Amino acid sequence: MAFERTIIIVDDEPWALVSLEKLFHRPDLGFRVAGAFQNESEALAYAVANQPDFAFLDIRMSNMDGIELAEQIHLSSKRTHIVIISAYADFDYAQRAIRQGVLDYLVKPVTRVRAEELLKKLSGIESEQKNTPAGDGENADLFSQILSYVNQHYMETIQLSTLAREFFINESYCSSLFHSRFGMTYSSYIIKLRLEKAAALLRETALPIKEIASRIGYSDFLYFSKSFRKYYGLPPTEYRQAHVLRKEDGPHA
Numbered sequence: 001m002a003f004e005r006t007i008i009i010v011d012d013e014p015w016a017l018v019s020l021e022k023l024f025h026r027p028d029l030g031f032r033v034a035g036a037f038q039n040e041s042e043a044l045a046y047a048v049a050n051q052p053d054f055a056f057l058d059i060r061m062s063n064m065d066g067i068e069l070a071e072q073i074h075l076s077s078k079r080t081h082i083v084i085i086s087a088y089a090d091f092d093y094a095q096r097a098i099r100q101g102v103l104d105y106l107v108k109p110v111t112r113v114r115a116e117e118l119l120k121k122l123s124g125i126e127s128e129q130k131n132t133p134a135g136d137g138e139n140a141d142l143f144s145q146i147l148s149y150v151n152q153h154y155m156e157t158i159q160l161s162t163l164a165r166e167f168f169i170n171e172s173y174c175s176s177l178f179h180s181r182f183g184m185t186y187s188s189y190i191i192k193l194r195l196e197k198a199a200a201l202l203r204e205t206a207l208p209i210k211e212i213a214s215r216i217g218y219s220d221f222l223y224f225s226k227s228f229r230k231y232y233g234l235p236p237t238e239y240r241q242a243h244v245l246r247k248e249d250g251p252h253a
Helices: 014-024 040-050 066-076 091-099 112-131 136-153 160-167 171-182 186-204 209-215 221-232 236-252
Strands: 005-010 031-037 054-058 081-086 104-107
Touching (some): 005 014, 005 040, 014 031, 014 054, 031 040, 031 112, 040 054, 054 066, 066 081, 081 112, 136 160, 136 186, 160 171, 171 186, 186 209, 186 221, 186 236, 209 221, 221 236
Parallel strands (some): 005 031, 005 054, 081 104
């Protein structure tokens, strides 16, 4: 399944909320409505906790207008892009929205054609921004997210193309991040990570070596043994025995 960008919609009118959700929940275009809220505080709490890709905000609500809510979301969720929705073509509000970095300003009623145009525009804007990060801080934040993802899924088959789709960056840029941070290719980093995890399991558990190989993502036991020996200079069995002997000799040292 292709990775979907997430949207939250905030509007204090129930009928409008239902209509907007139907318009913008478009998995076929790569967009999913992750939450629809009538209450601004609940929407803000969700945005802070979940960092959605986009927030579509009605401009006139009971407790806080859309611009104020956009300001609050931006303070805690830098990655969330804002779209303002209004029943009025209000020039003053539109100017305030522009100053807050809002990506677009929709006037109700929103047609299906206008909704599709917006989603395609947002897809293009986000892809461009992801492919050309603004600076070192953004690079570091993006790479931190990528590393966290890889460290959680290293036992799976994760190609550069997988990361590119997941984080809306191109493969060559993703590869350059690993080169610049670790001085190695992405595939070398995955091998290193898997074998270090295997070594820890050999030292700290009594799991069968074939099970360890499977747990870290190797379906071919012989290939795992060969890779482990190349990396550590010992086959897995001897590596485990060596560390068992060290533990037994430790108290007498």
